[in-house]
Amino acid sequence: MLEARPPASRDIPGRKRHYETVYILRPDIPDDAVVAINAKIRKIIEENQGIILKLENWGKRRMAYMVKKQRKGTYLFWSYLGGAGLVEEIERNLKLSDPVIRFYTIKQAENVDPKAHEASFNDEVFSAAGTGGVEEVEPVESHDDRREDYDGDNVVLNDIPGTDRGEDN
């Protein structure tokens, strides 16, 4: 449990704040390490009267720039309701976790009624987020990549010599 932190003067009693946290893990860690960090964050949120709305694993993505000498990273996305001091505690724990190379939290809304949100979070979602990290998801990089999904023209284009533009960059 956190030490009691006084709520802000604009906080309405009984309402919570809506936060979103994204953290990036090193790409080379095993699945159970991903689960271990998720379990830690889940425990913190649940122990502090937070409500988890969403947990998603975006898989191993190529990052737009290198972070801690890594080109790829496993992205975890959380959406949750919580009160004063919860984000501090989560970020303190993420900072201490070695596989976490980047974390970022934003506040989506204040004074959200917890009853108005239907949480789809359960153990199934939690375990799915642990194993989602294995799949290699390449982000859509350029207009040329989108052309590949476009069926009709593409087949013809590849047959004509000299029209293949090859890899971008």
Next chain:
Amino acid sequence: MSYKQSTPSLNDEEPIRGRGRGCRFCLDEAIKIDYKDVSLLRQFVTDRGKLVPRRMTNTCQTHQKAMVTAINRARMIALMPFTVVAQ
């Protein structure tokens, strides 16, 4: 009204740019500016990763501010580049 003649035709492949049209987000309120929607944010930066000015995209001030916030958030979690260095 020379600016109307220079309006490029609507094309699905092209990002919507050019004068003569209103703010995309005011015209269609279903489009939400979200820092996770990289394919949308990409249309508001140049190939070098720099922000496209409001006058080029016809975005209104309210939505341009929201767009800049979203792009900066996406940059923080490495979904979008700060800069793209020439190869």
